[in-house]
Amino acid sequence: IFVDSxxxxxxxxxxxxxxxxxxxDSDFNVLVHKDKSFMPSVDKDQNEVIFNFAKIKSGxxxxxxxxxxxxxxxxxxxKDYDGKERYFAYSTVSSSKWILAYAIDERSFVKPLRLLIYxxxxxxxxxxxxxxxxxxxxxxxxxxxxxxxKDAAENMSNGILDFDAVYKYNDELGALYQSMTNSNRTIxxxxxxxxxxxxxxxxxxxxxxxx
Numbered sequence: 001i002f003v004d005s006x007x008x009x010x011x012x013x014x015x016x017x018x019x020x021x022x023x024x025d026s027d028f029n030v031l032v033h034k035d036k037s038f039m040p041s042v043d044k045d046q047n048e049v050i051f052n053f054a055k056i057k058s059g060x061x062x063x064x065x066x067x068x069x070x071x072x073x074x075x076x077x078x079k080d081y082d083g084k085e086r087y088f089a090y091s092t093v094s095s096s097k098w099i100l101a102y103a104i105d106e107r108s109f110v111k112p113l114r115l116l117i118y119x120x121x122x123x124x125x126x127x128x129x130x131x132x133x134x135x136x137x138x139x140x141x142x143x144x145x146x147x148x149x150k151d152a153a154e155n156m157s158n159g160i161l162d163f164d165a166v167y168k169y170n171d172e173l174g175a176l177y178q179s180m181t182n183s184n185r186t187i188x189x190x191x192x193x194x195x196x197x198x199x200x201x202x203x204x205x206x207x208x209x210x211x
């Protein structure tokens with residue numbers, strides 16, 4: 001879901017009729033591209049097929065990849081996968097090191113200077129938007145289990161013991177979840193034992209032991 005949302009966001013970028021968006025992961029593997037054949041897919045044997053930006057068309061984009069890796073953002077002019085000269089405006093998403101770029105034909109690029117400024121501003125803005133999406137998803141992942149722990153603690157304080165605190169990851173929060181679940185089951189077992197003992201005693205059976 002996370003990757004799909006980011007690739008969908010990048011694929012909708014439309015600055016110029018002759019341009020197209022590019023999204024690369026931190027290893028410069030293509031996630032979004034004008035040529036769909038470069039995007040991730042699955043072959044007939046169900047193996048994932050990915051294309052590295054630097055290796056497309058026998059490395060025609062290798063220099064562009066080196067440029068992307070050295071600078072957080074900027075402009076690059078060079079040959080594209082189809083042999084045409086294009087300008088690439090690019091920016092790095094700091095939290096994931098993904099590259100968001102936009103390729104524009106040289107003849108379209110040199111017409112208005114405003115297009116250069118507009119393209120650069122849009123790329124920077126989109127990289128910030130991607131950053132916000134990633135941050136919000138990260139915060140959601142962090143705070144949701146904490147809220148569940150709070151709810152479980154409130155249930156226990158209110159005497160509601162018919163629940164298990166479920167958390168699927170084996171980390172510090174997972175250990176806390178398991179500790180709460182074990183405590184909850186122990187307390188419930190004590191209460192059930194006491195209830196059963198009191199019931200027998202009320203029936204006149206005083207031979208029972210409280211354990």
